[in-house]
Amino acid sequence: MPEPRCPVDCLLHDHGDGAYPLAIVLRDLFTMAGKAIPDNADLVAQVRKKFQDPHADIIEAFSNTTGVLQTWDALFLAAHNHVVVRASQGIRYAEVMFAPQYHGFQGLTPKRAVEAIIAGIKSGEQKCPDIEVNFLAAIGRELSPEQAIELIKVFEECDRNYLVGIDWVCDEAAFPPERHIKSVRYAHDAGFPVDFHASEWVRGPHDTPDFWRDLPQLVQNLNIAMRVMRCKRIGHGIALPYAPTLMRYALINQIGITGCPGSNLQGQNVPDLEALQITQMLDSGILWSMNPDDDFFQPDINEVYQACDRVYCFTAEQRMRMRLNAWKTRFGKRKPVPNDIAPLI
Numbered sequence: 001m002p003e004p005r006c007p008v009d010c011l012l013h014d015h016g017d018g019a020y021p022l023a024i025v026l027r028d029l030f031t032m033a034g035k036a037i038p039d040n041a042d043l044v045a046q047v048r049k050k051f052q053d054p055h056a057d058i059i060e061a062f063s064n065t066t067g068v069l070q071t072w073d074a075l076f077l078a079a080h081n082h083v084v085v086r087a088s089q090g091i092r093y094a095e096v097m098f099a100p101q102y103h104g105f106q107g108l109t110p111k112r113a114v115e116a117i118i119a120g121i122k123s124g125e126q127k128c129p130d131i132e133v134n135f136l137a138a139i140g141r142e143l144s145p146e147q148a149i150e151l152i153k154v155f156e157e158c159d160r161n162y163l164v165g166i167d168w169v170c171d172e173a174a175f176p177p178e179r180h181i182k183s184v185r186y187a188h189d190a191g192f193p194v195d196f197h198a199s200e201w202v203r204g205p206h207d208t209p210d211f212w213r214d215l216p217q218l219v220q221n222l223n224i225a226m227r228v229m230r231c232k233r234i235g236h237g238i239a240l241p242y243a244p245t246l247m248r249y250a251l252i253n254q255i256g257i258t259g260c261p262g263s264n265l266q267g268q269n270v271p272d273l274e275a276l277q278i279t280q281m282l283d284s285g286i287l288w289s290m291n292p293d294d295d296f297f298q299p300d301i302n303e304v305y306q307a308c309d310r311v312y313c314f315t316a317e318q319r320m321r322m323r324l325n326a327w328k329t330r331f332g333k334r335k336p337v338p339n340d341i342a343p344l345i
């Protein structure tokens with residue numbers, strides 16, 4: 001009997017510059033960027049390999065894809081294609097992330113980068129009207145809070161029907177959440193829903209992976225992002241099941257947790273899938289959803305779901321909660337939700 005497919009049709013944690021759809025147009029993007037492609041080379045496999053070293057610098061790894069996303073046309077194509085591919089995979093809602101700061105190395109301004117992404121999304125939705133895709137504007141946390149605020153000021157001037165929220169991403173170990181208390185406050189005041197990557201990883205690039213050693217720091221970062229910065233959603237949040245006070249807080253305040261088990265395992269940030277305590281969170285009513293993170297170079301969401309299902313043996317109720325939680329905690333609401341979801345959220 002074939003293994004069950006992932007029930008999730010709403011993606012909230014989906015990096016456009018690390019997503020599977022990019023693989024489809026990678027060769028075109030290299031050509032558009034004027035980059036040489038060795039004859040007969042499996043370009044996708046080559047680029048994929050560069051991401052898979054757990055000790056690699058994350059920004060350096062992403063330069064392999066962001067490097068060919070430096071023009072309006074390239075970002076338009078990536079966003080358009082993202083919509084089309086996700087729709088073809090049965091996804092009905094997605095928030096795709098790009099960080100404009102990584103797309104300006106040839107002079108593209110953040111405003112033009114956002115315009116290209118939104119134009120690409122609109123074009124993709126015209127082709128695939130059953131899906132709703134919005135732009136979750138990412139900020140690489142190595143920026144100073146002041147630089148982040150300048151970016152948010154740009155986001156305020158963009159089409160906010162499509163730019164539905166802001167997420168702080170990248171190196172949590174080097175730049176823990178408290179660095180951005182001020183810029184998150186600015187985003188709140190500007191009316192943006194805030195997502196924040198927190199409790200993903202806290203070890204340096206040369207440290208041995210050890211979830212149990214890192215757990216106190218992972219809890220502390222989660223506490224800052226949830227209770228001090230009052231973020232509506234948390235990306236990863238792998239320490240949550242080990243922090244009863246934060247579990248209660250997340251429940252009372254309806255905080256969404258965008259889980260990415262495939263990413264956590266591949267990055268060696270958890271010793272195994274059991275450590276994520278997924279069913280404990282679902283059964284407690286935590287708004288935890290399953291997401292791909294970067295399925296260009298990580299397992300796709302069906303593989304991740306099946307690996308988790310082998311560990312947790314999800315019940316029908318848990319599967320439904322996983323699906324509903326994503327719909328409940330999405331930031332954009334331009335289109336109607338599927339008929340079987342609408343009465344339940």
Ligand SMILES: [Zn+2]
Binds near residue numbers: 197235
């Ligand atoms: Zn992420």
